[in-house]
Amino acid sequence: xxxxxxxYSIKQTLRQKMTMFWILLFPIILGTLFRVxxxxxxxxxxxxxxIPVAYVAQEGADPSFEEVLNAxxxxxxxxQMIPADSGxxxxxxxxxxxxxxxxxxxxxxxxxxxxxxNESILSSVLEQYQRVxxxxxxxxxxxxxxxxxxxxxxxxxxxxxxxxxxxxxPQNVMTDxxxxxxxxxxxxxxTMGLEIVVGYKANLSNLAARRVSAGISRxxxxxxxxxxxxxxxxxxxxxxxxxxxxxxxxxxxxxxxxLFLTVLVGSMTGIFLGFFIGGIGTYKKSMKEGICVCxxxxxxxxxxxxxxxxxxxxxxxxxxxxxxxxxxxxxxxLYSLNIYEGYEKYTQCMVSLLVITAxxxxxxFALIRRERYASI
Amino acid sequence: xxxxxxxxxxxxxHKLTLCIYIVIYLMISIAISSSTQESxxxxxxxxxxxxxxxxxxxxxxxxxxxxxxxxxxRIQELPPGRQALxxxxxxxxxxxxxxxxxxxxxxxxxxxGEELLEGTTVPGSRAxxxxxxxxxxxxxxxxxxxxxxxxxxxxWQLAAEDMKQSxxxxxxxxxxxxxxxxxYYFFQYIPYVFLVLxxxxxxxxxxxxxxxxxxxxxKCSATSFLWQNVQIMMGCVLFTLGVCMIFIVMAYLLExxxxxxxxGLLSAVNALIFSICAAGVAWFCAQIAKNGQELNAxxxxxxxxxxxxxxxxxxxxxxxxxxxxxxxxxxxxxxxxANEEIQKIGSxxxxxxxxxxxxxxxxxxxxxxxxxxxxxxxxxxxx
Numbered sequence: 208x209x210x211x212x213x214x215y216s217i218k219q220t221l222r223q224k225m226t227m228f229w230i231l232l233f234p235i236i237l238g239t240l241f242r243v244x245x246x247x248x249x250x251x252x253x254x255x256x257x258i259p260v261a262y263v264a265q266e267g268a269d270p271s272f273e274e275v276l277n278a279x280x281x282x283x284x285x286x287q288m289i290p291a292d293s294g295x296x297x298x299x300x301x302x303x304x305x306x307x308x309x310x311x312x313x314x315x316x317x318x319x320x321x322x323x324x325n326e327s328i329l330s331s332v333l334e335q336y337q338r339v340x341x342x343x344x345x346x347x348x349x350x351x352x353x354x355x356x357x358x359x360x361x362x363x364x365x366x367x368x369x370x371x372x373x374x375x376x377p378q379n380v381m382t383d384x385x386x387x388x389x390x391x392x393x394x395x396x397x398t399m400g401l402e403i404v405v406g407y408k409a410n411l412s413n414l415a416a417r418r419v420s421a422g423i424s425r426x427x428x429x430x431x432x433x434x435x436x437x438x439x440x441x442x443x444x445x446x447x448x449x450x451x452x453x454x455x456x457x458x459x460x461x462x463x464x465x466l467f468l469t470v471l472v473g474s475m476t477g478i479f480l481g482f483f484i485g486g487i488g489t490y491k492k493s494m495k496e497g498i499c500v501c502x503x504x505x506x507x508x509x510x511x512x513x514x515x516x517x518x519x520x521x522x523x524x525x526x527x528x529x530x531x532x533x534x535x536x537x538x539x540x541l542y543s544l545n546i547y548e549g550y551e552k553y554t555q556c557m558v559s560l561l562v563i564t565a566x567x568x569x570x571x572f573a574l575i576r577r578e579r580y581a582s583i
Numbered sequence: 584x585x586x587x588x589x590x591x592x593x594x595x596x597h598k599l600t601l602c603i604y605i606v607i608y609l610m611i612s613i614a615i616s617s618s619t620q621e622s623x624x625x626x627x628x629x630x631x632x633x634x635x636x637x638x639x640x641x642x643x644x645x646x647x648x649x650x651x652x653x654x655x656x657r658i659q660e661l662p663p664g665r666q667a668l669x670x671x672x673x674x675x676x677x678x679x680x681x682x683x684x685x686x687x688x689x690x691x692x693x694x695x696g697e698e699l700l701e702g703t704t705v706p707g708s709r710a711x712x713x714x715x716x717x718x719x720x721x722x723x724x725x726x727x728x729x730x731x732x733x734x735x736x737x738x739w740q741l742a743a744e745d746m747k748q749s750x751x752x753x754x755x756x757x758x759x760x761x762x763x764x765x766x767y768y769f770f771q772y773i774p775y776v777f778l779v780l781x782x783x784x785x786x787x788x789x790x791x792x793x794x795x796x797x798x799x800x801x802k803c804s805a806t807s808f809l810w811q812n813v814q815i816m817m818g819c820v821l822f823t824l825g826v827c828m829i830f831i832v833m834a835y836l837l838e839x840x841x842x843x844x845x846x847g848l849l850s851a852v853n854a855l856i857f858s859i860c861a862a863g864v865a866w867f868c869a870q871i872a873k874n875g876q877e878l879n880a881x882x883x884x885x886x887x888x889x890x891x892x893x894x895x896x897x898x899x900x901x902x903x904x905x906x907x908x909x910x911x912x913x914x915x916x917x918x919x920x921a922n923e924e925i926q927k928i929g930s931x932x933x934x935x936x937x938x939x940x941x942x943x944x945x946x947x948x949x950x951x952x953x954x955x956x957x958x959x960x961x962x963x964x965x966x
């Protein structure tokens with residue numbers, strides 16, 4: 208009996224085109240849009256690339272500055288020098304082909320279009336040149352014999368810093384949007400959870416009214432439905448996560464097993480949330496649908512789907528929200544998996560999520576058990 | 584004018600959804616304009632970065648180094664524990680973490696300063712390249728003075744003096760350094776809300792008129808088919824203008840000063856032209872959607888994809904060049920480009936290119952109307 212009803216329920220759900228659109232296609236579309244819009248954010252804004260800069264030699268140019276720039280280009284790979292005349296250089300700067308222009312004349316100047324990190328690095332290069340010049344002059348005044356020794360040191364470029372990387376995995380704050388997207392996908396299960404109740408409570412649908420009068424136990428009809436909806440929800444979520452990981456090539460960490468476990472628990476939370484909301488009161492289906500969508504969107508919003516960094520903001524101002532909001536818990540679980548070495552925080556999030564799911568499930572069953580309808 | 588009246592009666596049934604979108608938009612644009620109140624920059628100054636420092640050094644070089652870094656950057660305490668540091672760096676609250684060991688001054692003076700400082704960074708980040716460069720510069724200068732036989736304390740002082748030299752940096756054009764007015768942000772997100780409002784509003788009404796039984800009944804009424812369609816058309820035009828007016832009035836109330844400039848005027852025209860295009864998209868959607876649920880799905884698909892790909896939500900500069908090429912096939916791209924250009928001009932004579940962008944958006948509107956007509960014709964033939 209269980210398997211028969213389970214099969215029917217699966218078939219019925221798969222044929223609901225709109226439901227399938229929202230739980231399978233919509234996350235994939237949104238994921239694709241996220242990927243094309245800011246998938247390259249890290250590369251375009253944070254990662255260090257050789258900075259292209261135009262170089263304009265004017266009358267009275269200081270030849271040693273050009274030498275320094277050449278060295279920076281060839282040895283340090285810090286800048287990419289493009290010699291040009293001043294008209295061409297300005298054109299390049301306006302077209303954003305270069306980040307700045309060095310004018311080497313009576314004095315050395317830098318022209319830029321905006322004020323950002325790359326421009327600061329260019330200005331720092333120029334400063335460095337002028338500072339070294341001052342330093343050598345100063346040493347010349349204090350102790351002229353020591354100039355060769357000092358210059359020797361400048362050539363050696365001793366490295367005073369020992370660099371430590373913060374994590375082994377690449378970090379990208381934009382990944383948070385994808386975590387939030389996965390959380391939303393799991394929470395889309397609310398509509399499925401609601402469908403279960405609609406097919407169960409006789410005041411909500413004709414199907415349920417017919418079922419009440421059937422010969423088998425109502426609980427026996429509920430379980431296969433729950434299992435079928437959960438199966439589809441989980442499989443759809445896994446599909447979109449796989450799509451993000453393998454087609455869109457988004458790095459979601461190197462622990463896919465635990466990632467899918469999080470999705471499993473998240474899907475369960477989504478289904479039971481809808482199940483619980485559906486169980487409350489005798490409101491119409493459309494009203495309950497509205498509440499479900501509102502709660503899902505609010506939860507996703509607080510998890511960082513629309514505004515990145517909201518998790519961090521809430522952690523400082525209202526940490527309680529992050530402890531009870533399912534989307535935030537999922538986002539944080541996935542984040543901890545990717546960033547921290549240990550599993551302490553991940554386990555904390557997962558336990559909270561399981562507790563919430565259990566409470567929702569228990570609440571829903573308490574609401575709908577022993578419901579009887581008057582025979583008229 | 585029964586049909587015209589019915590048009591708005593049907594629309595009235597969807598007022599709640601439409602109002603919610605308008606209110607949410609209003610709230611978001613107020614939030615954005617209040618959070619982006621930056622003052623215009625006059626002179627170039629290097630970006631200020633956040634450095635977390637733990638200075639254990641018992642000598643004076645550590646303190647000298649920190650006070651040098653402090654001139655340009657924000658110095659804060661190192662967050663306790665590795666996880667807290669990881670969190671702060673992930674969310675870009677700290678760009679660099681520096682630990683200065685207790686015997687730093689001593690060993691630096693002995694000439695054994697190499698790799699003594701511990702710098703924690705996000706691998707490959709530009710900000711850390713900048714900070715590392717600053718630290719290296721200062722310490723190299725200090726070591727040059729030491730090598731020249733200058734007393735350590737005097738050497739730190741001389742190094743700090745040298746570091747005060749600043750480069751001569753200027754902006755290529757004077758208005759390059761000005762931040763964007765709030766009006767820009769108000770108009771930036773309009774494509775999304777227009778598309779959603781038009782598809783959910785206009786689309787829903789047209790869907791109702793296209794209902795099989797209802798349209799069959801209407802066709803055999805005394806009112807001519809042409810007059811019916813003219814009335815529906817008038818309803819569409821009035822609704823489109825109405826939505827546009829609501830947002831322009833909202834702009835006047837919120838950004839009055841901006842709206843009285845040439846840029847404000849052009850922004851309003853830009854929004855009006857985009858509303859025509861959005862109406863075209865809504866017309867197209869109404870032809871292919873089977874019911875209200877599908878229309879709802881389409882409002883999300885068109886609204887979100889046009890906004891993301893067109894550079895409404897995420898600046899175009901952040902996208903890779905190949906994506907930007909695709910973006911050109913989306914009307915909101917031309918809206919966004921026009922909105923950016925509008926901020927740069929001072930008079931209508933300079934607006935030549937902007938009119939071209941307006942033209943592009945109108946072309947897209949025409950394309951969507953035509954596509955909708957095609958679908959309509961094909962459906963009629965198949966029916």
